[in-house]
Every structure is written in C-alpha cells, then in structure tokens.
Amino acid sequence: MEMVKNIIYSIKSPYRQSLDIIGYTFGSGEPSCCIVGALRGNEIQQMAICAQLVNTLKNIEEKGCIAENKSIMIIPCANYYSMNIGKRFWTMDNTDINRMFPGYELGETTQRIADGLFKSIRDYVFGIQMASFYQEGKFLPHVKVMDTSSGKEAAYESLSDFGLPYGLIRKPIPYDTTTLNYNWQIWGCQAFSLFATYTEHIGGQSTQAAVNATLRFLIAKGMLKWSLHPGLHTRILNEDNIWRISTSRAGILKKYASIEDEVREGDLLCEIIHPLEGSTIDKVVSPIDGIVFFSYNKQLVMEHTDIFNIIPF
Amino acid sequence: MIKHVSIAALPVTESLVIQKNRIENNVSPESKRVCIVTGTHGDELEGQYVCAHLVKLLNSEKQKLSGIVDIYPALNPLGIDSVTRGFPLFDLDMNRIFPGSPTGSLAEAAAFDIVRDIEGADICIDIHSSNIFLREIPQIRVSEQTQAELLPYAAMLNVDIIWIHAAATVLESTLAHTLNMRGTKTLVVEMGVGMRITESYCTQLIDGIMNLLHGLDMWSGDVQHVRAPIVSKDHGVGFLNSDAAGIFIPSVTHGDYVHTGDVIGRVLDPLTGSIVESAISPCNGILFTLREYPVVFGGSLLARIMGDGNG
Missing domain, CATH: 2.40.50.100 (RNA polymerase II/Efflux pump adaptor protein, barrel-sandwich hybrid domain)
Structure with missing residues (x-):
C-alpha cells in the first residue's frame, strides 16, 4: 500500500482557489486513528507536527510496518485560507471552526466546514487533535481528554500511551461542547488533544516530542509495527488539581519563573509594575510547591489574567 | 441610577466597567424586575437605540412605572468601542462563555458578574442584531425546552416571528440558556443587521417592551396595539x-x-x-x-x- 492523498472536503471562494482540505491515509481497513492539525490560521506548529507525521508514516508504510486492517488518516491543515493571510479565525466572518462542531450542513461556511470534516472523521476509533490554547502562553507538552460519559475510563488509561509527562482530564464546561474533541468523544471515538509548547512557532524539540508521542500512541494501539523509546512516565491528573495563578492587579508583567521551573511555596513568580510610574504594585508568589506548567507570555496583563499554572509535586 | 455590574482593571490606567441604568418606582418586596440587555457582540448596535429610548421614555413618565427596569446597553463595552464583535484580547465569543467563572479570565469573570446581577429577574430580554452579513426582521428565538414558559411573553413583544429551535441546536453557553436554566425567563430578540441601527425595528420592539411591562402590571401608561407573530418550529x-x-x-x-x-x-x-x-x-x-x-x-x-x- 502507498499513502493515499484525498480531498476530504472542499469549499468555493469567490476570489481564491477553492479551499481543499487534504487528508493523507496510511494503511487500509478499519478506520483506526485520525489525526487533525491546524483548524486555526495561526496553528503553525500543529500543522508542522502533522506534516512531519505524514513524512514519517510514509517511510513506515514503505517498509511495510503499518498493521493489517488498520487505517490512519492525517489532516495537517483544515484552514490554510486563514493561515495564508495571517489570521487565526475564518477569513470572512472571524468565526472559529473549532467552535462549530459537530457542524451544520445547511449553515454558514465554517459550520459547513465543521460538518464536512466531522462526517469524514467521526467514525475513527481514536482521534488526536493537535490543539492550541485560547490563552497566550507556553505549556509543558501534555495530552488531554474530556470527561464525558462515553468510554472515558478507557480513554484515561490511554493517556499514558503517549509517553508525555502529563495527561490531563478535563471536565467540560458549556463552551467546550462545540469543539472537535468533545464531539468526537460524544460520537464514541476516543479523542485526545495534544498540546505542544508553542502555537505560532515551530520549536524543534517540541515538534519532535509531539511527533514521537503520537507515534508511541499508534504503536501502543497496535497500528504500527515499529519501535520507539517508550517515553516518560505520565502523571495523570484532573485539570481541577492544577493551581491557576491569576492577577489581582493590572500593569506590566515582570516574570521570574518559566515553564518547567520547580518552585517552592513563597517563591517570587512575578511582579506587576505600574505602567506609567514604574513602581512595583504587586508581587505574586507561589502558593504551593510544584512545577510551572503554563506561563503567560505577554508583557501587559489585565486583572483576572491566568499568568501561571502550577502542578503540585 | 447608574450602577456597576462588573469592574476589572486593564493594564494601563483604565478599568473595564460594565454598567446598568436602574429605573425604578413604587418598589416593594413584591415588585417585579425586568432586565433589558444588549451589546454582547460589539458589532450589534440595534439594542443601543432601544436602550436609549427606553431610558428616556421610562424616566419621562416614571410615575407610571411600578417595579424595576434594569437596562444594560453594553455587556461588551470594549467590543462596541472598538467595532469588534468579540471581547478584545479574548478568543472566545462572549456569548459562548456563560455562566462564566469568578476565577476565570477577565471575560469569564465579567460573564459571571453579569449572570449574578440579572439572575432572579422576572423577565430578561436579550437583544441581538444578527451580524454584518444577514438582516433579520424582528423575531424571538426560543428553544423547544423553554417554549411553554416563554411563548406567552414572546407574543407580547410586537415581533413578527417566533422561531422555536430544536433542543439539539441550542447552545448551552449563551447568556439566555444560562439564565433560563436558572429559572430567569430570558427571551432572545434578533432584529436588523450588524453595525447599523434600523429605527423602525427598534421602535417596533420598544412598543413591544412597553406592552410587556403593561402586561406584567409594571406600566400604567398607554401602549400601542401589538402585532400577532407567526410562530414556527425548525x-x-x-x-x-x-x-x-x-x-x-x-x-x-x-x-x-x-x-x-x-x-x-x-x-x-x-x-x-x-x-x-x-x-x-x-x-x-x-x-x-x-x-x-x-x-x-x-x-x-x-x-x-x-x-x-x-x-
């Protein structure tokens, strides 16, 4: 078998070539795993991870190492229209494809894209979305699963198969219900969101870490006859157990901690500087011993901004 | 009386302030409260005219009012001020983050404050004006789940159409859904088009709101005859x-x-x-x-x- 390249959904534009969403399929038979990259125009890293996976799986398939009766599809980029003009959301109406699932075939353009995409990918046994977070910042690489009623125990166990340091379980809140991950899960697919460190930046190490994590998962689930370093021990925890440190003052953010730093209770994490007078108006210290999991990376902060997430030891 | 619903500091000098204008008269513990809210999407402006005229009208004949009318012209002041549909510097549509959270981001904290402030009202009317792409005649959208409770009030509002949505298409993270699930009857009005004000539609809805207040025994002044809406399911x-x-x-x-x-x-x-x-x-x-x-x-x-x- 050779890699098959298909247009899985296409939409016409008045002034551009049509938007053709490309899917790359490896192996044949049972729809085993679908991997989706960029749904937003700034998810460069997410597309690059998928591109590298396409290249790697092509080599693996040429060596005959895709398991029998297993089919893997990769969709590196569903929204290159926005990517090509430097927008995060949809070119015309600024809507977010990842807030349109399961989609609507009679709806507006992004609802139709979500519908067309979802119909092509919903029947896979496993789904992996290369996700980005709505908050600006850097994360430690991790994989996340939604706490929905369908097949959640099995999905929790599968978190370790990625060999990433952290596997998170998220209790969905209403605004999650229109995401791809949530709808996949509701449809009966075991769905995971894989977060690399960056969104707009292709980081060599973090790209490779995400590629390897995905390959490890495919190996663990019997889709690839391939070997790879088993990765790290995965600590699985509920997202609610992560300490969210947010600002109670606004101004210029001066940080003293970064992701992966081990901090102790009372350690200074950052200062908030008065934007016009230069004085320190707030000092934020760590409330616990732990590791910095998320760090906000903009210079100005408003009140209620999540600036650090800390995972307790 | 102008009141703050939510306040939070922005990085440089100013604060985000969400305000309401409370107009009240003859208030007792049994008094009813009606909330008129709009401006969740910064590009929807029809509600601005409705709010401005309601405030003027109610204040000019306040002796005819019994109870409380809270008017919230701008749930997303930064959006309206910057011709931005969403909440600036925040990825999510503001009407997809309710009920919000006191420990969430600034937008989520604001959403939490808004729900807390409105919750418990007898009726809330959430005025939207489509977007810049589509023009709508005045209509109310309710879910199948809430139609039994809401239709009698929707029929008072002088709209042309009431559209009953199937439960499957209801978005759970909207202000209206949140309030309805908490027992605060909330009606979503859609009319006009984004970035514009259609005076005739606004006047039509204002007549409807005054008729509703009259129907709730909150307004003793004259009201206009209202039209009978067409009611339809999906x-x-x-x-x-x-x-x-x-x-x-x-x-x-x-x-x-x-x-x-x-x-x-x-x-x-x-x-x-x-x-x-x-x-x-x-x-x-x-x-x-x-x-x-x-x-x-x-x-x-x-x-x-x-x-x-x-x-």
Missing part, C-alpha cells in the same frame, strides 16, 4: 444557502411574502460576468432573513423563509 423554516461563490444581488425585498419557485436573488461571478447561481425559494412564506453582505462563499446563507405551509 421544520417550517426554509434555508437558502449559496452553492456557488461570487456576489449576491437580491431580487426581492426583505420581509416580502415569497412563493415557491420565486427567484430570491442571483450570485454573479465578477470575473466572467456570468450568473453562477439563481437562488430559488423552496416554499411560500415570509422572507425573514436576507443576506446583506454581498460577497458569498460556497455555503453562505442567502435567505431564510418562514413557511406558511401552503406550498
């Missing part, structure tokens, strides 16, 4: 989406009664000059939604028709 609504891409030129007027087979408009290809699609009405009925913004993609909504079941 199956009664005909959708017309473009399959082609180009520029849409309508050939009917918004609000017209159209017949099966009528040409609603045409999609033209500006490069070749050819008509690439003729949009044909699938049923008889009122053309209640019509595309305002001419450029269309494959899939763009051109029109919606509220069918009357005759053809």
